[in-house]
Amino acid sequence: MSRVTIAPEEDRLNAQIAFAIEIDKLKRIIRRNHLIDGSRRENTAEHSWYVGTLAMVLGEHAPPETDLQRVVAMLLVHDLVEIDAGDTFIYDPVEVAAQAEAETAAAERIFGLLPDDQAGRLRQLWDEFEAMETPEAKFAKALDRFAPILANHHTEGGTWPLFKVRAGQVREKIRIIEEGSPSLGAYARELVELSVARGHLSE
């Protein structure tokens, strides 16, 4: 829409709307894992909703003092970079290595659509998530890892057999869940062992 700029507030709103239009594209980024009913692969926008909502519901499994509202905010924007950089399959080391640079460029461009103060705040949330140092980032990352394990467990292994992922690789990833939440880590470990026992995940 073409508008005559008459006030700085209007500039801000125009920038925010440009960002709003841009991030709609996250609904078109397709992840490897499936919905829990197995019907189709998940997109990154609905994944972001899912883990954000899990943060509200599973918050008591984070260390006390964790700022859960910050975790929710972090999870809502944690994958926006995928609009430019695409989804990375965490079990593909080549993909993971190539991704960092592309994601940083994506963060520059996408958050950069917003007014500077907001771009800075959202970029900070994303940087914090990636750095995985604060309790908030660790818990957010734990939920981000927990959700696909839950989905795979409930879809006869889901992406695990499909992409020939082995139990040892999954157990390795569970350490990240444990770092953010010991109880969710323990639960994920049970799911994984049960999936192995059922033959949905190979040793």
Place this chain on the structure above:
Amino acid sequence: MSRVTIAPEEDRLNAQIAFAIEIDKLKRIIRRNHLIDGSRRENTAEHSWYVGTLAMVLGEHAPPETDLQRVVAMLLVHDLVEIDAGDTFIYDPVEVAAQAEAETAAAERIFGLLPDDQAGRLRQLWDEFEAMETPEAKFAKALDRFAPILANHHTEGGTWPLFKVRAGQVREKIRIIEEGSPSLGAYARELVELSVARGHLSE
């Protein structure tokens, strides 16, 4: 997964996981409106992510003192009832009337999967959203109405011509946006008039 219950905390986690598995179904609820690129119809999970994220980005257009983190939380759960009750098309008065009872029953069942304290808190968020009395609920509702107008405007009218919606009906709905945010209401009004001028929305 069958687990032996050994501690009350484990009961809580089991209930939370049952809820987590249930709400995955929101990704399968299809709304009338399309993505901004026009490629397909939107599902309610990705819509919930979208409006929750908009609350973070457009928060300065809410009245000062609005608790934006509460708005985000409200928007993440505002449509969970659609898992049982389906999406309602706001321009169909018969559908809207039949919906209230179904949604209340859905809220009972779905939030009721959680431990009581959490069920109560989420139910309260949903009731507050529906009642549209607090600044938080009004702003959340404004964003919920704003998003499809933005999408329709950018998809040559989208659902408007498709379902024979007229400009007067849309202008009526804009009052809800204005109640939550005068500046977003004004912006939506501009989008609607521009859509009329372009022939994408009929008088």
